[in-house]
Amino acid sequence: MTAPASIALALAASVAGLLVGFLVGRSRLTHSRMRPQGPTAAQLLERFVRSSNSGVLILNRFGDLVLHNHRAEELGLVRDNRADARARKAAEQVVDGGTPTEVDLSPLSVRRRGPEAVLGEVRPLGDGFTVVEAMDHSEAVRLEATRRDFVANVSHELKTPVGAIAVLAEAVLDAADDPDEVRRFGEKILRESTRLGKLVTELIALSRLQGAEKLPELTVVDIDTVVDEALGRIRLAAESAGIDITTDSASGLSVEGDRTLLVTALSNLLDNAVAYSPAGSPVSISRRLVDGYVEVAVTDRGIGIPESDQQRVFERFYRADKARSRATGGTGLGLAIVKHVAANHGGEVRLWSSPGVGSTFTLRIPTHPETTGGRTSAPPAATASAGPAAPTEAGGRIERPVPAVLQKSTGGGGKP
Structure with missing residues (x-):
């Protein structure tokens, strides 16, 4: 091959290389422009x-x-x-x-x-x-404060009946030769021991409800049966206090839950209503189905709860009227148990109250999916009664609890 031909071939190869490089570079530039740019490390x-x-x-x-x-x-x-x-x-x-x-x-x-x-x-x-x-760290501080208060309250509440029993036992020994005194002190010992046993039982129940123990398997529970059993538990106390409890007619409603716990919760509401109502005043129970929830309302004409206390009455050991609470012999745990029973059933407890007028506590539990009966509005006048008909101030019969629009949803329980 001649020299001029060799030079021409080399020149052509160089031009071809430059052209290929140009095309490759252009392709890369176009691709980089089309690919979205990600955030920088500083931006991330x-x-x-x-x-x-x-x-x-x-x-x-x-x-x-x-x-x-x-x-x-x-x-x-x-x-x-x-x-x-x-x-x-x-x-x-x-x-x-x-x-x-x-x-x-x-x-x-x-x-x-x-x-x-x-x-x-x-x-x-x-x-x-x-x-x-x-x-x-606010939540941790609040929990620690709650724990300290709980321990202090439990210690105080346990110490009171234990100390009383010890003193009364000494009095019995000193009065061994006097049968009347022995009987009098013995009755007091019985009252204090009953109070102590109730406190321990409720502490255990509250511990279970707060997750220390697995709850029982839920079953279909007839609400009318729950109401009847709760009335049976409270009937003697109501008669002793001169309180008439009226109920509406059977509802045919049912929920999915634990019957024992639901009876305990309703019994606590009834016990609360009886304890804080004057003799001769009415207490009523009503049942209805509202927006997929079975509502069981307990209404009294008792002393009522000030608005400042309504957000706290469901707390453990909280008492709005400490002097009166001591007189009734309550443990201060009943409404806390109601709150946790409702929560563990996917429901809630609502409170409406006015000092001097009375209170309505409403236990709301999701209805069982297969429930077909029940009322969807306020119940009619009470027809079944745990005692004589309970008159209102106007002399009629209690027909319904305070309207739902006046009720207040709380995060806890009710009267101390």
Whole structure:
């Protein structure tokens, strides 16, 4: 091959290579433009900070905010775009010492439904920057306070009858030669021992309902049977107190649940109504089906509950009227048990009350899917009675509980 031909061939090859390179490069450029660009590492980090469940602040060496998330504002660590003074001071100490530290960032004045206990950790990031990460420990603090109160209350409630029994036993020994005194003290010992036994029984029941023990298997329960059994338990106490309990007619309603627990809950509501009603006043029970729930309402014309106490009366051992509660011999656990029985059945307990007028406690349990009977509105006048007809102030018969629109849903139980 001649020299000119060789040169021409080499030149053609070079041109072809350049053309191929150009086409490949153009193809890659076009492909990169068509492929969506992902977020950078910095953008991902910022997203992480802003979506964190912890309150996060990043401060510079002067204590100025560089970055923070919405959670930090919810916890009260940032106001008017300025970091909490305690966080800034801790950040200064970390910059100087280079060692992470913890700081209490709890609100100085607790807001309603706001955080109560906030603990932050301050760590150095270098170059004078620090990060403050804060967690809300309010729930743990509340649980610990509840635990302490519960232990204190249980200790007090157990100590009272135990101490009384010991003193009364000594009195019996001293009066051994006096039969009348022995009988009198013996009756008191019986009352205190009964109270002690009831308290222990209710503590065990409450422990089971709160998850310490597996609940029994749920079965189809006839509500009319529950009402009859609850009336049977409370009839003697009602007669002794001069209280007439009226009921509406049988409903034919049923729920899926545990009959023993439901009877216990309704008995507690009836016991509560009898204990806090004056002699001769009426108590009524009504049943109805409303929006897929079986409602069993217990209405009394008793002393009522102040609105300030209505959110707390379902708490364990809480008593709105402590002096009267001691007189009735209640344990302070009955309505807490009602609340947990309702919750474990997927229902709730509602309360309407007015001081001097009376109260209505409504146990609401989801109806059994195959229930076909039952009323869907307020029941008619009471027809069956656990005693004589219960008159209202107007002299008629109790026909229905307080209307549902006036009832208040609570997170707990009822009267102490």
